[in-house]
Amino acid sequence: ELKVEQNPLFLSMQEGKNYTIYCNYSTTSDRLYWYRQDPGKSLESLFVLLSNGAVKQEGRLMASLDTKARLSTLHITAAVHDLSATYFCAVDINDMRFGAGTRLTVKP
Amino acid sequence: SQTIHQWPATLVQPVGSPLSLECTVEGTSNPNLYWYRQAAGRGLQLLFYSVGIGQISSEVPQNLSASRPQDRQFILSSKKLLLSDSGFYLCAWSTSFGYEQYFGPGTRLTVT
Numbered sequence: 001e002l003k004v005e006q007n008p009l010f011l012s013m014q015e016g017k018n019y020t021i022y023c024n025y026s027t028t029s030d031r032l033y034w035y036r037q038d039p040g041k042s043l044e045s046l047f048v049l050l051s052n053g054a055v056k057q058e059g060r061l062m063a064s065l066d067t068k069a070r071l072s073t074l075h076i077t078a079a080v081h082d083l084s085a086t087y088f089c090a091v092d093i094n095d096m097r098f099g100a101g102t103r104l105t106v107k108p
Numbered sequence: 109s110q111t112i113h114q115w116p117a118t119l120v121q122p123v124g125s126p127l128s129l130e131c132t133v134e135g136t137s138n139p140n141l142y143w144y145r146q147a148a149g150r151g152l153q154l155l156f157y158s159v160g161i162g163q164i165s166s167e168v169p170q171n172l173s174a175s176r177p178q179d180r181q182f183i184l185s186s187k188k189l190l191l192s193d194s195g196f197y198l199c200a201w202s203t204s205f206g207y208e209q210y211f212g213p214g215t216r217l218t219v220t
Contacts, residue, residue, distance in 0.1 A: 033208060042198060043152075043211040088151065095167070096142075096209055098152040 002027045004091050006099035014107055016078050021102045023072040023089035031092040032072045034063050036085045037101070043088065047074075079106045110135035114199050114212040121219055127172075127186040129215050131199030134180065139201040141182040142209060143174055146196040158182060194219045 003026040013019050023032070030051055035043040047056045049065035049072060056063050060083065062075045072089055086101045111134045121127060133139050143155040154167045156174035164174050171190060175183045182199055196216050200209040 035211075040216075042214045043200075045208055045210065048208050090209075092207075095154055095157060097154075100151040 002029075002091060002093050002097045004089060004097045004099040006087075006089055006102050008102060009100060010103050010105075012105045012107060013076075013079050015080055018078065019076050021074040021076070021087055021089075021104075023074070023091075023099055025070050025072075025091045025097075027091075027093055028067065028070070029091045029093050030065075030067050032065050033090045033092070033096070034072070034074055035088045035090065035098075037088065038085050046087075076104075081106050081108060110201075110210065112199060112201055112210060112212040114197075114215050116215060117213065118216045119218070121189050121217065123191055123219055124188045127184070127189050127193070127217070129184040129197055129199075129217075131182040131184075131212055132180055133182075133201045136180070136201070136203070138179060140204060141176065142200040142202075143182065143184050144198040144200065146198060148195070152198065156184070189219045191219050193217065 005024045007022050032049045034046040036046050037043050047063040052067040054065045060077045065072045084106045086103045088098050088101045090096050090098045113132050115130055140159055142157045144152045145155055146152050156164055156166055158164050158176045161176055161179055172186050196214050198214045199212040202209045
């Protein structure tokens with residue numbers, strides 16, 4: 001059974017700092033997705049990673065995929081308060097499996 | 109452009125009452141459709157998915173059911189709600205399996 005693990009589950013960081021969220025998965029896949037969820041809201045697609053070595057960047061967020069290590073990272077650069085949200089990774093084999101989410105809080 | 113709608117946005121229902129949540133997609137044909145549930149502070153659990161009219165696959169056995177009466181309509185139902193059915197229900201669509209899923213605004217269900 002496919003397992004998707006994120007860490008940390010909770011992350012509190014100061015504005016201006018850098019940090020990385022990790023997403024490990026148990027079965028070979030070359031399709032990985034990152035979503036953002038604001039409190040009480042739906043999920044918003046951030047990145048789609050479809051091959052080994054894929055790297056995508058949007059603003060202060062950068063996502064990468066290493067299919068051999070079964071690992072994806074979401075790197076936050078110079079965090080700002082607006083990035084506070086819960087971030088989910090998801091891996092698609094026969095259906096989409098989501099990680100438990102990383103609740104990020106950026107403090108001034 | 110494609111849009112996905114869900115209603116109602118919020119719902120409070122007593123234990124034992126029936127449930128019907130609706131999801132519709134516009135701007136695309138023959139989408140894959142999905143129902144997820146998110147318990148408070150938790151991740152997403154896939155409940156049902158559908159690849160076409162009348163075709164429903166269940167991921168988790170429970171007192172919920174799903175139907176797809178039209179190409180772009182997906183309905184989640186229950187005959188008798190349980191307290192444990194409370195949660196945030198999200199509908200999503202994709203063009204095919206293995207492709208990005210797009211989520212609706214969600215329905216927050218509270219069973220009292």
